Amino acid sequence: MAQAREEAGDSRLVSGRELSSHIIRVSVKTPQDCQEFMLAENSSVHHFKKQISKRLHCDTDRLVLIFTGKILRDQDILSQRGILDGTTVHLVVRTRLKGTLPGPGTLSGPAGHCMHRSEPSTSESAGMLARLGRLARSSPELADFLGQLAQLLMAAPDSVVQFLESPVVQGLANEKPANTSHTPKSSRLAQKPEPALKALETLHNPSRQQELLQEDKRGLEALKVVPGGDNAMRPVCSDIQQLMLFTLAPLVTSKGHSAGSELCKEVASAHIDTDTTATIPTALAPARPLAQKVRVGDVSQARCVASNQASSGCGTGVPDVNSSQDLLSQEIQQPVGTAPLTSQLRLSPSALRRALHDLQQNPALLHQLATGSPLRHHMPLLPILTNPRALQALIQIEKGLQTLSKEVPGLEPCLWGPGRSHGTREPPETRGGGQSQRVDSVQPTLAILQLLHALSNACSQSTQASLSSSLLIEGCYQQELEHLKAMGFANCDANLQALMATGGDIHAAIERLLGEPEAQVPPVDAHSGEGGKGRGTGGEGK
Amino acid sequence: MEPPNLYPVKLYVYDLSKGLARRLSPIMLGKQLEGIWHTSIVVHKDEFYFGVGGISSCPPGGTLLGPPDSVVDVGSTEVTEELFQEYLSSLRESLFRRESYNVFENNCNTFTNEVVQFLTGRKIPSYITDLPSEILSTPFGQALRTFLDPRIQPPEGSPVGPPNGQS
Numbered sequence: 001m002a003q004a005r006e007e008a009g010d011s012r013l014v015s016g017r018e019l020s021s022h023i024i025r026v027s028v029k030t031p032q033d034c035q036e037f038m039l040a041e042n043s044s045v046h047h048f049k050k051q052i053s054k055r056l057h058c059d060t061d062r063l064v065l066i067f068t069g070k071i072l073r074d075q076d077i078l079s080q081r082g083i084l085d086g087t088t089v090h091l092v093v094r095t096r097l098k099g100t101l102p103g104p105g106t107l108s109g110p111a112g113h114c115m116h117r118s119e120p121s122t123s124e125s126a127g128m129l130a131r132l133g134r135l136a137r138s139s140p141e142l143a144d145f146l147g148q149l150a151q152l153l154m155a156a157p158d159s160v161v162q163f164l165e166s167p168v169v170q171g172l173a174n175e176k177p178a179n180t181s182h183t184p185k186s187s188r189l190a191q192k193p194e195p196a197l198k199a200l201e202t203l204h205n206p207s208r209q210q211e212l213l214q215e216d217k218r219g220l221e222a223l224k225v226v227p228g229g230d231n232a233m234r235p236v237c238s239d240i241q242q243l244m245l246f247t248l249a250p251l252v253t254s255k256g257h258s259a260g261s262e263l264c265k266e267v268a269s270a271h272i273d274t275d276t277t278a279t280i281p282t283a284l285a286p287a288r289p290l291a292q293k294v295r296v297g298d299v300s301q302a303r304c305v306a307s308n309q310a311s312s313g314c315g316t317g318v319p320d321v322n323s324s325q326d327l328l329s330q331e332i333q334q335p336v337g338t339a340p341l342t343s344q345l346r347l348s349p350s351a352l353r354r355a356l357h358d359l360q361q362n363p364a365l366l367h368q369l370a371t372g373s374p375l376r377h378h379m380p381l382l383p384i385l386t387n388p389r390a391l392q393a394l395i396q397i398e399k400g401l402q403t404l405s406k407e408v409p410g411l412e413p414c415l416w417g418p419g420r421s422h423g424t425r426e427p428p429e430t431r432g433g434g435q436s437q438r439v440d441s442v443q444p445t446l447a448i449l450q451l452l453h454a455l456s457n458a459c460s461q462s463t464q465a466s467l468s469s470s471l472l473i474e475g476c477y478q479q480e481l482e483h484l485k486a487m488g489f490a491n492c493d494a495n496l497q498a499l500m501a502t503g504g505d506i507h508a509a510i511e512r513l514l515g516e517p518e519a520q521v522p523p524v525d526a527h528s529g530e531g532g533k534g535r536g537t538g539g540e541g542k
Numbered sequence: 543m544e545p546p547n548l549y550p551v552k553l554y555v556y557d558l559s560k561g562l563a564r565r566l567s568p569i570m571l572g573k574q575l576e577g578i579w580h581t582s583i584v585v586h587k588d589e590f591y592f593g594v595g596g597i598s599s600c601p602p603g604g605t606l607l608g609p610p611d612s613v614v615d616v617g618s619t620e621v622t623e624e625l626f627q628e629y630l631s632s633l634r635e636s637l638f639r640r641e642s643y644n645v646f647e648n649n650c651n652t653f654t655n656e657v658v659q660f661l662t663g664r665k666i667p668s669y670i671t672d673l674p675s676e677i678l679s680t681p682f683g684q685a686l687r688t689f690l691d692p693r694i695q696p697p698e699g700s701p702v703g704p705p706n707g708q709s
Contacts, residue, residue: 030632
């Protein structure tokens with residue numbers, strides 16, 4: 001207190017209220033503690049900061065004072081800002097000054113596994129730029145540097161793409177992201193990547209890419225010129241590479257960390273030579289049907305990876321990654337010749353298993369899925385998915401189903417049947433907990449549940465233990481079959497075939513049944529009923 | 543000097559009991575509680591909250607609780623996102639460490655109250671901050687405390703309390 005009085009420079013030791021034009025007592029609250037200061041009410045904020053810096057032994061430049069949500073400027077007068085006796089002012093002491101860049105290490109030499117990834121580079125560049133934007137937001141020091149980088153991007157996209165392809169950058173692919181503890185903040189850099197994205201899209205041109213392959217590392221040199229660039233780029237690049245890997249990987253393999261990066265590596269290693277453009281489009285092609293489904297998974301997975309799980313609010317990051325995903329999806333739509341990975345066009349059981357495994361091991365991913373997905377037409381299976389034992393059980397079921405599907409080929413139509421009939425039969429537990437708004441985009445699990453239901457139907461209605469394929473299929477469309485029978489289509493086999501052909505759509509099945517020349521009795525007939533003519537023409541009733 | 547940006551600050555309020563507290567509190571506690579309130583701060587397009595995992599953030603409405611039951615506008619702030627993050631980092635080391643979560647005395651609402659005062663100078667509505675004392679003033683609440691507060695040992699001496707750090 002005595003020190004404060006001296007600092008105030010006023011010999012009169014009175015409480016602030018009586019002589020309001022003079023000394024007031026102001027509390028300064030930091031996250032750590034709260035201290036009181038006595039000073040004249042018409043003193044400037046700058047003066048106040050000097051007092052604080054003396055007491056806290058830190059630089060006035062690092063002090064930020066906040067009062068009722070307003071940041072106090074140095075030239076403000078306390079009383080003008082409404083700081084009266086007994087008020088509390090909040091203080092944040094900045095840990096880092098602007099202009100200095102963190103230096104976690106130097107760029108290591110080129111790594112051995114130089115992956116020529118120029119083909120995906122454009123699509124990845126989109127992701128990279130989005131990632132850059134995020135990283136810029138996450139670290140104020142990098143913001144300045146990345147501002148320069150963004151300018152560089154627009155000025156010479158070639159060199160930067162070249163930079164991306166350089167072995168040095170590739171070599172950082174396996175480094176752990178270092179700069180991930182901070183959550184992103186909004187920044188002008190969010191806008192800068194967008195035009196640069198367009199610039200880079202023009203590079204998605206086979207001949208151009210091959211040119212770039214042969215160029216030297218101009219881009220890397222250019223970036224090294226930027227002061228502190230080497231040190232700062234390391235975490236940036238490692239994050240970039242992580243995001244690149246994981247953006248591309250899940251698209252191809254539908255959610256699988258190791259599988260995805262392996263695939264990427266083999267895809268990448270597959271084009272050591274120049275003929276690169278054919279392979280990546282083919283690799284991307286099978287992702288086309290998966291792209292929709294895994295898009296959310298990508299976003300969330302990329303976020304998971306990039307944010308090192310846990311507490312990272314990626315609100316502003318998501319739109320950027322989403323836009324990069326859009327670009328990726330667009331590129332995927334390009335017409336492609338062959339698709340060697342056609343086996344992945346369907347949601348194969350292995351993909352299902354991987355999805356379940358990933359969900360099990362990565363609850364953050366699940367969280368993101370559940371909360372971030374735009375698909376809202378399925379009942380949530382969140383209680384099932386968040387329970388690790390339930391997930392384990394599902395995985396076992398899925399394994400068994402995979403075996404089944406191998407053994408019994410006729411199971412296929414049943415497996416990929418429509419979700420319509422099962423949407424209503426979802427276990428009521430999914431409605432509990434007020435989570436019905438939450439969405440579940442994990443269609444693999446739905447497929448499993450569909451099959452479970454089909455099996456249960458089949459088992460309940462068949463007396464024998466062995467599951468014949470026809471019974472299973474019939475069980476799958478039991479409800480529809482009953483409807484059709486009630487309407488007068490008594491030929492169950494034809495009904496079933498129609499249902500299978502239309503994927504369980506009963507109306508389309510009716511159309512189909514009516515349209516065929518050897519069709520069954522149309523319901524317009526007055527006395528068709530259940531028996532009678534139907535049996536007669538059909539020849540084979542139930 | 544350019545005018546500083548103003549960022550809106552919202553308080554998201556969730557009723558953890560989903561209406562059950564309103565119905566059952568007269569019976570169980572002997573007094574009427576409108577809800578078991580959980581709050582979070584939404585600023586700079588992110589939702590920030592304090593829980594057993596420490597200070598976390600997510601997209602607004604992105605927790606498992608879903609959309610908030612009510613949103614309170616607590617004003618605007620000039621605090622930039624960068625500054626806010628620094629502030630949160632200091633909080634993570636001081637008052638709101640992961641292990642310092644206490645369901646009655648240092649909970650999500652305590653955090654929210656601190657942050658809102660920092661950002662806007664206002665406090666959160668008192669019915670939220672008064673909730674722990676309301677509950678603890680009932681015998682049932684006191685009994686509940688032995689289960690929820692890891693610092694308190696159950697009277698019999700046998701460790702019936704929750705595992706460490708969970709409350």
